[in-house]
Amino acid sequence: MTSRRSSVRICCVFCAVLSGIFCLILSRGSFLAQAAAQDLPAVENRAAEAKTPNPEQTEINPKEAKAAEIKAKEKERYQTRKNHDPNGQGKFYLGREIAMVMTFHGAPWLERPEREEEERLSELVRELKLQPGQVVADVGAGSGVITMMMAHEVGPTGKVMAVDIQQEMLDLLGDKLKNRDIQNIELVLGEEKSPKLDPASIDLALMVDVYHEFEYPYEMMLELSQALKVGGRIAFVEYRREDPQVPIKLVHKMTEAQVKKEIGQAEFGLKWKETIRTLPRQHIVVFERVEK
Numbered sequence: 001m002t003s004r005r006s007s008v009r010i011c012c013v014f015c016a017v018l019s020g021i022f023c024l025i026l027s028r029g030s031f032l033a034q035a036a037a038q039d040l041p042a043v044e045n046r047a048a049e050a051k052t053p054n055p056e057q058t059e060i061n062p063k064e065a066k067a068a069e070i071k072a073k074e075k076e077r078y079q080t081r082k083n084h085d086p087n088g089q090g091k092f093y094l095g096r097e098i099a100m101v102m103t104f105h106g107a108p109w110l111e112r113p114e115r116e117e118e119e120r121l122s123e124l125v126r127e128l129k130l131q132p133g134q135v136v137a138d139v140g141a142g143s144g145v146i147t148m149m150m151a152h153e154v155g156p157t158g159k160v161m162a163v164d165i166q167q168e169m170l171d172l173l174g175d176k177l178k179n180r181d182i183q184n185i186e187l188v189l190g191e192e193k194s195p196k197l198d199p200a201s202i203d204l205a206l207m208v209d210v211y212h213e214f215e216y217p218y219e220m221m222l223e224l225s226q227a228l229k230v231g232g233r234i235a236f237v238e239y240r241r242e243d244p245q246v247p248i249k250l251v252h253k254m255t256e257a258q259v260k261k262e263i264g265q266a267e268f269g270l271k272w273k274e275t276i277r278t279l280p281r282q283h284i285v286v287f288e289r290v291e292k
């Protein structure tokens, strides 16, 4: 009798425990379902937020943002003035008005026979002390009068990169090359902001009567300085503005001080090396690329 009662009691306890466990499982299940139900819309909402642009938020396109930043910097760097020299662009950089670019129609003036006597181009090239095998750049090569002279100096083991932004100028030089057996000149169509030269590839970059008409001198110089090998040189040949006797329009002349002011900016990594004053009308202001 006692054993029967106790077995009934055990049975009851067992049933109670079982139903307790069952209830627990049921309540946990509904809790999880509830939690999931609460969570799901939140996850969906987050995904939806990512897809739907907030109409109050302006979308930032990285390309447009970069372009806007460049524009803002250019605005800061270059100023336009209404009152300016008629031979200039009306665009000013570090206090200097940028000259108009000489078009290819001016090529006969570059080729004029009296140029050697007036500018002593042979002496100019000699002063650069080019070495056979060097890779040099004639930036703003025009019809290539000086390019040809440089090609002779660096010889067949060297190379001259003739850079210009006017295809017509490069074509004039190309025509000359067809008639002669010259293999060491490469024609490069540059852009207003880029000479399109490889970094650290150039021993000497020359600009004869060119720099003052760069539309974007800062941007050009950033790339040109990078194109020089460390220890490489860059030479600016400009009509002397200090000398009123030099018969050239004012915006096509530059003082030595102005050249130094513009080229000496730290970001170019160029150090003034020498100024050669032996030519009748121009000075040759030479800088050297130093390790940055």
Ligand SMILES: C[S@@+](CC[C@H](N)C(=O)[O-])C[C@H]1O[C@@H](n2cnc3c(N)ncnc32)[C@H](O)[C@@H]1O
Residues within 6 Å of the ligand: 101, 102, 110, 139, 140, 141, 142, 143, 144, 145, 146, 163, 164, 165, 166, 169, 190, 191, 192, 193, 194, 195, 207, 208, 209, 210, 213, 214, 215, 220
């Ligand atoms: C006055 S010409 C001098 C040509 C040559 N250096 C000479 O003395 O016979 C100036 C040349 O510079 C070029 N030029 C102007 N801006 C330039 C730039 N950003 N990059 C390359 N060439 C440029 C012009 O197209 C033009 O052919």
